[in-house]
Amino acid sequence: MATTLNPNLLLAIALAPLAGAAIAGLFGTKFFGTFSSESRGGRIVAHSATILGVAVSFVLSVMVLLDVMHGAGYNGTVYEWMAIGSLKMEVGFLVDSLTAMMMVVVTFVSLMVHIYTVGYMEGDPGYNRFFAYISLFTFSMLMLVMSNNFLQLFFGWEAVGLVSYLLIGFWYTRPTAIFANLKAFLVNRVGDFGFILGIGLLLAYSGSMNYTDVFAQREQLATVIFPGTDWLMITVACICLFIGAMGKSAQFPLHVWLPDSMEGPTPISALIHAATMVTAGIFMVSRMSPLFELSDTALSFVLVIGAITALFMGFLGIIQNDIKRVVAYSTLSQLGYMTVALGASAYSVAVFHLMTHAFFKALLFLGAGSVIIGMHHDQDIRNMGGLRKYMPITWITSLVGSLALIGTPFFSGFYSKDSIIEAVAESHLAGSGFAYFAVLAGVFVTAFYSFRMYFLVFHGEERFGKAHAHDHHDDHHEEEDGHDEHHHGLAPGQKPHESPWVVTLPLVLLAIPSVVIGAIAIEPMLFGDFFKHGLAFKDVIFVGENHHAMEELKQAFHGWVPMAIHSLTTPVLWLAIAGVVLSWFFYMKRPDIPEAIKQRFSGLYKLLDNKYYMDAINQAVFARGARMLGTGLWKGGDQSFIDGLFVNGSARVVASFAAASRYLQSGYIYHYAFAMIIGMLVLLTLTITGVIGTK
Numbered sequence: 001m002a003t004t005l006n007p008n009l010l011l012a013i014a015l016a017p018l019a020g021a022a023i024a025g026l027f028g029t030k031f032f033g034t035f036s037s038e039s040r041g042g043r044i045v046a047h048s049a050t051i052l053g054v055a056v057s058f059v060l061s062v063m064v065l066l067d068v069m070h071g072a073g074y075n076g077t078v079y080e081w082m083a084i085g086s087l088k089m090e091v092g093f094l095v096d097s098l099t100a101m102m103m104v105v106v107t108f109v110s111l112m113v114h115i116y117t118v119g120y121m122e123g124d125p126g127y128n129r130f131f132a133y134i135s136l137f138t139f140s141m142l143m144l145v146m147s148n149n150f151l152q153l154f155f156g157w158e159a160v161g162l163v164s165y166l167l168i169g170f171w172y173t174r175p176t177a178i179f180a181n182l183k184a185f186l187v188n189r190v191g192d193f194g195f196i197l198g199i200g201l202l203l204a205y206s207g208s209m210n211y212t213d214v215f216a217q218r219e220q221l222a223t224v225i226f227p228g229t230d231w232l233m234i235t236v237a238c239i240c241l242f243i244g245a246m247g248k249s250a251q252f253p254l255h256v257w258l259p260d261s262m263e264g265p266t267p268i269s270a271l272i273h274a275a276t277m278v279t280a281g282i283f284m285v286s287r288m289s290p291l292f293e294l295s296d297t298a299l300s301f302v303l304v305i306g307a308i309t310a311l312f313m314g315f316l317g318i319i320q321n322d323i324k325r326v327v328a329y330s331t332l333s334q335l336g337y338m339t340v341a342l343g344a345s346a347y348s349v350a351v352f353h354l355m356t357h358a359f360f361k362a363l364l365f366l367g368a369g370s371v372i373i374g375m376h377h378d379q380d381i382r383n384m385g386g387l388r389k390y391m392p393i394t395w396i397t398s399l400v401g402s403l404a405l406i407g408t409p410f411f412s413g414f415y416s417k418d419s420i421i422e423a424v425a426e427s428h429l430a431g432s433g434f435a436y437f438a439v440l441a442g443v444f445v446t447a448f449y450s451f452r453m454y455f456l457v458f459h460g461e462e463r464f465g466k467a468h469a470h471d472h473h474d475d476h477h478e479e480e481d482g483h484d485e486h487h488h489g490l491a492p493g494q495k496p497h498e499s500p501w502v503v504t505l506p507l508v509l510l511a512i513p514s515v516v517i518g519a520i521a522i523e524p525m526l527f528g529d530f531f532k533h534g535l536a537f538k539d540v541i542f543v544g545e546n547h548h549a550m551e552e553l554k555q556a557f558h559g560w561v562p563m564a565i566h567s568l569t570t571p572v573l574w575l576a577i578a579g580v581v582l583s584w585f586f587y588m589k590r591p592d593i594p595e596a597i598k599q600r601f602s603g604l605y606k607l608l609d610n611k612y613y614m615d616a617i618n619q620a621v622f623a624r625g626a627r628m629l630g631t632g633l634w635k636g637g638d639q640s641f642i643d644g645l646f647v648n649g650s651a652r653v654v655a656s657f658a659a660a661s662r663y664l665q666s667g668y669i670y671h672y673a674f675a676m677i678i679g680m681l682v683l684l685t686l687t688i689t690g691v692i693g694t695k
Helices: 007-026 040-069 097-120 127-146 150-168 175-206 211-216 233-248 257-263 266-274 277-287 296-317 323-343 347-374 392-405 412-425 432-458 501-527 549-556 560-569 571-589 592-600 602-609 611-664 669-688
Strands: 074-084 087-095
Touching: 007 040, 007 074, 007 087, 007 097, 007 127, 040 097, 040 127, 087 097, 087 127, 087 150, 097 127, 097 266, 097 277, 097 347, 097 501, 127 150, 127 266, 127 277, 150 175, 150 233, 150 257, 150 266, 150 277, 175 211, 175 233, 175 257, 233 277, 233 296, 257 266, 257 323, 266 277, 266 323, 266 347, 277 323, 277 347, 296 323, 296 432, 296 611, 323 347, 323 412, 323 432, 347 392, 347 412, 347 501, 347 549, 392 412, 392 432, 392 501, 412 432, 412 501, 412 549, 412 560, 432 571, 501 549, 501 560, 560 571, 571 592, 592 602, 602 611
Parallel strands: none
Antiparallel strands: 074 087
C-alpha cells in the first residue's frame, strides 16, 4: 500500500463539484445561450452535471478513506500562489483520517441533497441556479477540510459563507429571505474578524501559515506572553480562532443567523445544518487541537459557550411551530454538544458526534421537506396530524431520525451523545460543572421538543384541510413553485400524499447510517487507531489532570452492546424517556395543559418567543453599528474626505489658480515686459542678499 496519496486524485475530489457547478451555472442557463432555466434540457443538464460531479467526488473520497485507514496520507503543496520573503502562500492538501472522514460525510450528504433536490425544487424557476450553488457549496467545504494551511482554510471558510449567503437569499424577491441572508453575512463577519486576528497572531509569532510548521513550534508559542497583558499569546490566539467558530458554527451569542437561514429552500437547510457550514467551526477547532490543548483558559471558554448553546437554544425549540425551525434549533443545541466536547479535550468525541449528527440531521431536514411537499408547502405543525398513514416512508424515516437525535440506545446519536456527557463528567476544567448540568438537562429538552414535533405531525387528529388552520408562510413563493397563489396548504377534503422516489430514496439511504454508524464507528474512532493515521490528534499534548477525559472513557468502554445495556442504569436514558412521555401526554392526551402553561407563564413564553431578545440586541449592536459605520464611511470618508478634499478640493484649487492667472493674461506686450522686469529685479535682489547662492 502506498504511503502517499496521489495529489491528482485529491484535486479531482475537490474540483469535480466545481466543474458540475460551472456546467449548471453556464450551460444550464441562458448565460451561454444553450438552455433556459425553464427548459427541460437545461434542467437535465443542471442536475445531471452536478449529481455526477458530487457522485465522483464521493466515490473517490471513499477510496481515499480506505487508503488512509491502511496507513496512506498526504501533506503537500499543489500550487504556490506567491512568496513574500520566507512566507509562502500556497494551495495544499492535508489528508489524514480526520480529513478523509469529513470528505466522505460531506460528499455523501451532499449527494443525497442533490438527488432530493430534483424532486423538491421541481417547477422552481431557479432550478439550475440552485444546483450550481449547492455544488459550489460542496467544493468550498471540501477545500476547507482538505487544506493544510491557514490561507486555504480562510479561503474555504469565506467561500462557504459567501455561497450560504446566496442560498439563504435564494428567493431574492422575498424580503424576509434578503433580511436573513444579510443577517447571516453580517453576523459571520463578526466571527470572521476574530478568526483572522487569530490567524494573524499565529503567523506573526510562528512565521508560517502551514499547520505542521505552526504545530511544530507549539511549545515555544505556549511560553509567549501577549504584549501589554499577562495573558499567554496562545490563549488569545485560540480564543480569537474560536470566535470565528462561534460565528460559523452558530454558538451563543453569534447564533442568531442560523434559525433565519430557514428562509432558504429545505435542501440547503439540510446541507448547511448537517454536513457543511455549521460543522466548519467544529472541524477547525479539532484540527487546531494541538494549540487549544495548551490553554486551559481557552478550553474553559469553549466549554461554557458550548454549554450555554446546548441548553438555552434547546429551550427555544419547545415553542416553535414551524417544522423546519424546530429542527434548526435542534441543530443549534447539538452544535453546543459538540463544542462542549471540544472544551473537555474530547476532540475525537466531538468529531464522532459531528459525523453521526450529519446523517440524522440531514434525514430530519429532508423528512421535514417531504412533509412540506405532502402538505402543499404548509410548514405549521399545528396544521398537520395523522400523516403516518398517508406518508409511511417519510414517517418511519423521520421516526428513525428523531430516535437518533434524542440518543436512543443502539441508534447512532446515542453513542456519540452519551460519550460527550461522560467526557464532560470526567473533566475538571473551570465551567465543567455547569456544562455537565447543561448537557444532562438538554437530553430531556431535546426529547421533549423532538417528539412534540413528531407527535403533532404524524399522530393524533388530522388538522389539515380546515378553514380555521393557522396561517403560516411556506418554504416556497406561491407564485414561484407553480401552486395556486390564492391557496396555501391543503384545501378542505384534500389529503397528503407520499413524496416521489427522488425524495424518499435519500431518506432511506440516510436512515441506514442514522441507525448503524454509531455502533460501527465508536470503537475505532474513540478508542482505536482511526485518528492515529496522520496529523489528527496525534500531536496533542495532554497536560495535567484536567485533560484525561478520553482515558477515563477508554477504561469504561467494553463494547457497543454493553454500552447500550449500561445506559438502562443511567439518568441520561430516563431523562430522554421522560421527555418523550411528557410530550405524548401534553400533545396527544391533554393539549389543554400546554396552553394553560403558556397562559400562566406568559412572561417566560414571551421571552422564549422573542428568542431571549437576541435579535433585538443584534439589530441594535451589529446591524445598527454596521449601518452607522457605513454611513460614517460614506459621509465622512467618501463625501467629505475623498470627494470634498481630493476630488472637489483639487478642482477648486485648480479653478482658483486659473481665475487668478486669468487676470495676468491681459494680451498687452507692455504688461508682459513689465512682469519680466519685476521678475529680474526680484531675482537680482535675492542673489545680492545671498538668499540664492552663486558658484
